[in-house]
Amino acid sequence: MTRVLLVPGRSPAGPAHWMTLWAEAHPDYVWVRRRTTPDTDLEARVLALDAALAADPSPAVLVATSMGCLTVASWAAAHTGPVAAALLTVPPDVPITLTPLPFRAIVVGSRDDEHMTFARAREFAAVLGAEFVDAGAVGHLNTASGHGPWPLGERLLAQLLAG
Template identity: 55%
Template sequence: MTRCLLVPGRGNPLPQHWMRQWAREDPAVRWAAEPTGPPYVPDEAVAALHAAVTADDEPAVLVAHSAGCLTVAFWAARHTGPVAAALLVTPPQVEAFGAIPRTPLPFRSIVVGSRNDPYTTVEQFEDFARDWGAELHDAGAVGHLDSATGFGPWPDGERLLSALRLGQSSTP
């Protein structure tokens, strides 16, 4: 089983957030950097991700939520390292952090989009997936897929992560 690095967004996930649950329940799931909460500073987030990715030669699967997805895109535009795949959950359309890289990621990736996310439209999720060369997984109307919208447990995300870690297809 491949190691997994969690890439937090700009907020500090609540204890019941699915990322926190995954980190508690699976010793192979670690934080690329422990979430600190706002403000989100892209260069600091990218540096922390780079340190985590290159700390081990074993390939990693990155799991990013919200602004953490932007961290992965910024990292991939500047660095290389042993990354096998990425699960990019509800990336926000936020230009305040600079132009978001729109080139294909050099590893397999899945963008998870929500039909009623307050930070990104369905069309913007489609654009992210196309530009990054990622599969698009429509999670339905699930808000921002965070604690505020009831995610806690996220079995569908666990299935997607498992498929990426095992190098399998994400579709049943």
């Protein structure tokens, strides 16, 4: 069975955030390094993701948002593990070295994200070798931009889980 690992952004996902709602609806989804305070330690985040992947040899689909996308990209550049695919939502425009991902990935970009322009989000996807999905004008896809439930994300995750 394919497992789902949730790789949160820098700030804690509050109770109405789509990731929190997904975790509540699916108790088998596993959080990777979920903190209650802002978490910008990329190295520690990558190590936590590596440990979560190493804890179970089953294939995993990674669901990452914001800084979680950088965590996944950084992990994939230096590690291997049982990753089947990744859903990377609204990555921030932070300078890190990117390399193509060795697994299927979908990058979701927003036309009005305050943390990365739409054009840069498309470039991020292209460098990673990922499919790009235009989510429209959804801000940073968080509760501040009006997102609790996120049906498009659920459909994209279902596609990745189906292979």
